[in-house]
Amino acid sequence: MKKYLIFLILILGCTSDAPENLISEEKMESIIFDIMILNSSYNYDLKIDNNLLSDELIYKKYDIDSLQFFESELYYSRNPKIHFNIYSNVKKRILKSIDSLKNIK
Template sequence: MFKKFILLFSISVTFVACQDIEKSEKPENLIPEEKMVDVITEISLLQSARNFNKRIFENTGIEGQEYVFEKYNIDSLQFKRSNDYYADNYEIYQRIYDSVKHGFERMKVKLDTLQKQEQRLKDSIAEAKRDSLGKVKDSLNPEEEREIEEISDSIINEKDSLDRLVNDSLPEPMSRN
């Protein structure tokens, strides 16, 4: 009988304890959803970079979250309160993380495209260098032969343009894509 009482008592206490979970109140300085997507995306990217090669990341001197907070003009308390509020509202939080996930997928497609373009350029340069005759046929005009140097120069210029494009552009915030 005593065992049944203990079991019933523990179930009752558990049930009552779970009923009084406090939800976070909406903070006065709540970070908007779109901005929260950008902040979480950048924090995730910085954490991934740190986890990928911690030593190199630490040598950059970048403090991950502090950098993001400064960039978006927020502070850690504002982020925590906003994150807690959104976490208590599952539908909104799910929407935020779905947006982050889709943003990463778009970034991956862009990076894959850039990698394919770079590989095509490398292959073109290698093919031009392999030609032992010193001349290659123009694929658009087979009767016309051009010097390898001329082709290599145009390929290298194309590669430089691609490199500048990649190096000059940082990932845009997800709300702008």
């Protein structure tokens, strides 16, 4: 699967226009936030064993597919200011979540 995704990214890398089904910056931020939360759960052995399953859950939650996600991520990665803002906002959300969890104790 990863081979196909890399191949797809390389092929799509030849174009610089926004894809037809570009995910909005706000939605992309939420998707990446959820992906990072899921990935962090692997470090705590929360028994989420199947990466594909967790990806599919995220795609279903946001009503997107893997191609739409990767095309949008590729587009934003070619626009560093937008890409930086998305990841900056994700970082702020993660830090805010950590702070709220610390306050529970």
